Amino acid sequence: MSTIIELKNISAGYDNQTVLHHVNMSIKENEFIGVIGPNGGGKTTLLKVILGLLKPSSGEIIYPDSKQNLFGYLPQNNPFDRNFPISVTEVVLSGLMSSKGLYRSYTLSDRHKAWELLDKYGMGDYKKSSIGDLSGGQMQRVFLCRAIISSPRILILDEPTTYVDSNFEKELYNILQELNKTLSIVMVSHDLGSICSYVKTIACVNRELHYHHSNIITPEQLDDYHCPIELIAHGKISHRVLQNHPPRINEKP
Amino acid sequence: MLELLQYDFFQNALISTILIGISCGLVGTYIVAKRMVFISGGITHTSFGGLGLAYYLGFSPMLGAGIFSVLSALAILFLSDNKKLREDSLIGIFWSAGMAIGILFIYLTPGYVPNLMSYLFGNILTVTRSQIIISAFLCLFIIVFFLRFYRPLFYIAFDKAYSKTHQIPVNVIDIAITITIALCIVLCLKLAGIILVISYLTIPQAIAGLFYKNFSQQLIASTIISTIGSVSGLFFSALLNIPSGASIVICFILLFILCWLLKRLVRKN
Numbered sequence: 001m002s003t004i005i006e007l008k009n010i011s012a013g014y015d016n017q018t019v020l021h022h023v024n025m026s027i028k029e030n031e032f033i034g035v036i037g038p039n040g041g042g043k044t045t046l047l048k049v050i051l052g053l054l055k056p057s058s059g060e061i062i063y064p065d066s067k068q069n070l071f072g073y074l075p076q077n078n079p080f081d082r083n084f085p086i087s088v089t090e091v092v093l094s095g096l097m098s099s100k101g102l103y104r105s106y107t108l109s110d111r112h113k114a115w116e117l118l119d120k121y122g123m124g125d126y127k128k129s130s131i132g133d134l135s136g137g138q139m140q141r142v143f144l145c146r147a148i149i150s151s152p153r154i155l156i157l158d159e160p161t162t163y164v165d166s167n168f169e170k171e172l173y174n175i176l177q178e179l180n181k182t183l184s185i186v187m188v189s190h191d192l193g194s195i196c197s198y199v200k201t202i203a204c205v206n207r208e209l210h211y212h213h214s215n216i217i218t219p220e221q222l223d224d225y226h227c228p229i230e231l232i233a234h235g236k237i238s239h240r241v242l243q244n245h246p247p248r249i250n251e252k253p
Numbered sequence: 254m255l256e257l258l259q260y261d262f263f264q265n266a267l268i269s270t271i272l273i274g275i276s277c278g279l280v281g282t283y284i285v286a287k288r289m290v291f292i293s294g295g296i297t298h299t300s301f302g303g304l305g306l307a308y309y310l311g312f313s314p315m316l317g318a319g320i321f322s323v324l325s326a327l328a329i330l331f332l333s334d335n336k337k338l339r340e341d342s343l344i345g346i347f348w349s350a351g352m353a354i355g356i357l358f359i360y361l362t363p364g365y366v367p368n369l370m371s372y373l374f375g376n377i378l379t380v381t382r383s384q385i386i387i388s389a390f391l392c393l394f395i396i397v398f399f400l401r402f403y404r405p406l407f408y409i410a411f412d413k414a415y416s417k418t419h420q421i422p423v424n425v426i427d428i429a430i431t432i433t434i435a436l437c438i439v440l441c442l443k444l445a446g447i448i449l450v451i452s453y454l455t456i457p458q459a460i461a462g463l464f465y466k467n468f469s470q471q472l473i474a475s476t477i478i479s480t481i482g483s484v485s486g487l488f489f490s491a492l493l494n495i496p497s498g499a500s501i502v503i504c505f506i507l508l509f510i511l512c513w514l515l516k517r518l519v520r521k522n
């Protein structure tokens with residue numbers, strides 16, 4: 001597996017605080033990374049650094065030679081204006097910005113591609129609706145379509161299952177596994193169960209990042225890393241074991 | 254009514270009205286979609302400071318207004334971008350500072366005090382040939398800019414962060430559209446006056462918004478409405494001898510009410 005992006009000793013944060021300390025990470029071809037960690041641990045911040053939305057305060061990121069069509073991104077909360085005059089189809093088409101470049105106009109086949117995706121994800125009846133007229137879960141589906149329409153090299157998902165119903169959640173994981181054959185996925189999720197059964201690698205983010213290439217994590221490792229989660233043992237077996245994290249001294253049992 | 258067309262001053266005003274109608278129709282649609290109406294009001298009023306200063310120092314008031322307008326627009330863009338200052342507070346500061354500076358210098362200017370009314374409410378008699386040429390260039394630039402960069406403009410306005418992840422030169426395009434908005438506002442000054450420029454950038458778009466929910470349709474519709482409304486306002490202004498700004502705004506508002514009723518009627522049937 002060749003590396004697409006590499007983060008070397010990255011520290012990053014906001015004006016008043018450094019959120020990520022000395023993060024090393026690499027995203028390889030066909031990788032499926034599950035990013036876990038507590039609220040405020042820096043997961044979204046990490047994604048922003050990878051995406052180039054937040055400049056790290058130190059360290060180096062090595063991108064591939066061409067950044068064209070590198071990312072598809074599903075944000076955690078999209079602070080967009082619900083009254084913005086844009087249709088669902090246009091939102092999905094905007095996912096082609098990078099692969100099309102600045103000037104090329106959109107063809108009918110681009111449109112058909114968008115409509116196909118919308119159909120596939122149960123949004124076929126809303127092609128012409130304004131984005132503001134959708135429910136939260138429906139929007140999430142549309143933004144997912146936007147993230148994958150260009151078949152980017154890396155798909156970055158920040159808690160994709162917020163807002164969506166349990167049916168679509170299952171469907172989503174099937175879709176992701178299918179997509180994972182051709183592209184890499186980095187997914188933030190609090191849903192440890194599905195992280196365990198779908199992802200190949202786990203990254204624990206809590207101010208620092210512990211990136212587990214190995215298939216099995218031992219309780220001792222987790223303790224060292226101060227991972228705020230229960231033990232996850234993962235390998236090629238179809239079921240994973242969740243075990244209680246041994247309590248730390250300052251924690252209540 | 255048609256004999257008005259024989260007069261040079263009216264021909265000038267008519268051409269410049271059409272050019273401004275087209276420019277504001279396009280730029281205004283962007284402003285409304287991106288909720289920049291308040292910013293635009295701020296830029297307009299800040300330009301008054303430049304106008305006053307130019308009077309005091311004895312150079313072209315429009316040039317002074319243009320400089321203040323572009324600088325304040327860029328300042329608001331950059332200062333609010335790093336989130337340390339709230340954008341709306343910033344606009345309030347620029348808005349009032351511009352007006353205060355303008356009044357200050359106009360009163361300090363010895364002797365002749367220029368006709369404030371015409372800058373506040375618009376005066377078609379003051380449109381010059383050179384202004385028409387500048388308007389024509391700006392209008393052409395705006396049309397080309399919107400055609401060429403339609404998608405990036407549209408998508409950045411909708412979701413800036415997402416556009417950044419797609420290698421769109423977001424900052425360059427933001428600066429370009431900000432300067433364009435500032436220049437467009439200055440061009441409107443003579444016709445609509447400082448107090449009424451904002452109507453040019455909002456009412457035609459509101460009318461278009463009654464019928465169209467798509468950005469591209471809104472662009473075309475606002476451009477047509479803003480041209481029709483301002484040309485008819487211009488005729489009323491000349492016929493009834495009232496400030497052009499006021500008559501154009503009244504035309505826009507009448508159009509709005511008419512369209513609103515029309516839409517309700519159509520809905521009912």
Ligand SMILES: Nc1ncnc2c1ncn2[C@@H]1O[C@H](COP(=O)(O)OP(=O)(O)OP(=O)(O)O)[C@@H](O)[C@H]1O
Nearest residue numbers: 014015019037038039040041042043044045046076
């Ligand atoms: N725009 C911002 N400005 C200043 N500080 C921020 C900003 N966004 C996040 N932070 C801070 O950075 C820290 C990490 O935030 P981040 O959004 O990366 O957490 P997260 O792991 O994604 O949490 P969650 O599970 O709640 O989504 C938090 O302590 C937060 O206070």
Ligand SMILES: [Mg+2]
Nearest residue numbers: 043044076158
């Ligand atoms: Mg987050």
